[in-house]
Amino acid sequence: MKQKVGLLATARKKNNKPAPVTEFYQSPLFQKSLEYAKQNYARMYFYNAKDGLLLPNDMMDPYDVSIKTFTHQEREEWAEKVVENFSKVENPSKVIVYLHGGAVYRKHLEPKLEKHNFEYEVPLKGLGIGEQLNWYQKKLG
Template sequence: MPTVALVACVKSKRDRPMPAGRLYNSTWFQKARVYARERCDSWFILSAKHGVLAPTDEVAPYEETLNNFSAQERQEWASSVLEELGEVLSPEDEVVILAGLKYREYLTGPLEDLVARVSIPMEGLGIGEQLQFLNQRNSEQQVEAE
């Protein structure tokens, strides 16, 4: 069963356009990227502004977060994301979501209807616990570039 990771974007970004997999530079994102690359067959970024980004998609820095969206705006965002994911996911895939509640709340149920399995390995963990989870599961080799 192919495994696809969905990693949430973060506020902290580099100051110039670059591939999405390298644009977001918070410690959490870097560790989530390593986790996704080591444990999944492919991965994508859930972007508040762009929807679904491949790690190689060239993106300019931006200031947008789902935390500022209304529930209806988050539902509309999720519908658009699900449409994009429908083009890259297969019914036999497992999707691993590395994202907070606002990024996954309207995605999880529909994804469960679209793919074989959906998992949220850090569900219920605070940010410190998430970093500890990622540290424990990532190899010592922290890969910096895509």
């Protein structure tokens, strides 16, 4: 049976001093997705516009980079880098990826996951931020 692995978006609201990924991002949505991932996935990874793929203990310094400023080509290159790095730590035949994050990221990540033969699901697809918070709240009890 394949293991469930979370691939989670980070957040715009950040700590103003260096911290590990799991402590650096401050938004309620990020905190809920993190709590959910800890309870439901064998492992979790993160992604941001600046660095691409992140591990939970990676140290983050304050930054201001948004994928919204990237050109289409830069977004495609970013997504390819994220999934290439992800495929170095996870084997597509052994995991199902649960992709959490906004459409602006997923639009580019989903085709790259497919290209690299990853099976994936998007549990919160089509939900606005408030709906996502409610979804996590219900799942977390």
